[in-house]
Amino acid sequence: ATYIFDDCYYPIVKKYHWYTNYYGYCVSESFNRLTWLHKLIMNTTDEVDHIDLNVKNNLKSNLRICNRSLNNCNHKCRKDNKLKIKGVEKINSTYRAIVRKNNKRYRSFMYKTIDEAIFARQVLEEFIYGTSMTYKNIYNLSFQQKKIIKNNLKEKLKKEDVDLSA
DSSP states (O other): OOOBOOGGGHHHHTTSOEEEOTTSOEEEEETTEEEEHHHHHHTOSSEEEETTSOTTBOOGGGEEEEOHHHHHHSOOOOTTOSSOOTTEEEETTEEEEEEEETTEEEEOOOBSSHHHHHHHHHHHHHHHHSSOOOOOOOTTSOHHHHHHHHHHHHHHHHHTTOOOOO
């Protein structure tokens, strides 16, 4: 397997003997201790998230230190997801975004287009988690449409007494 990382880490990375584990991560083992490439690059023992979900992409710009909850939320959509879009559901001819945190569901309004629901998902993630985990540019929405969705969701969450300081 080929893993990518920033050239500046080569002097550190070359000191280890790497292999691919069962889950596809690049790891090294010495004296019964595992070293994970992405944690070595981030210089931490904390949770590290691959933003683009590609465990082979260990560029520092693709990694972020996070907690277990956030890391568990950033995963690929389920195989039985008919839309193939994480956190968006279709109800009749409309779409809605859903974000879960601490066993609670946060839902957006219903939207006519899937792009509106995808953008609403990103906005919900920012409000609920403090960061967006689904980085997809929505080109079909104008700046004004995005602003309206964001403001409406903010008001909706305030009415539901959601702490927006995540």
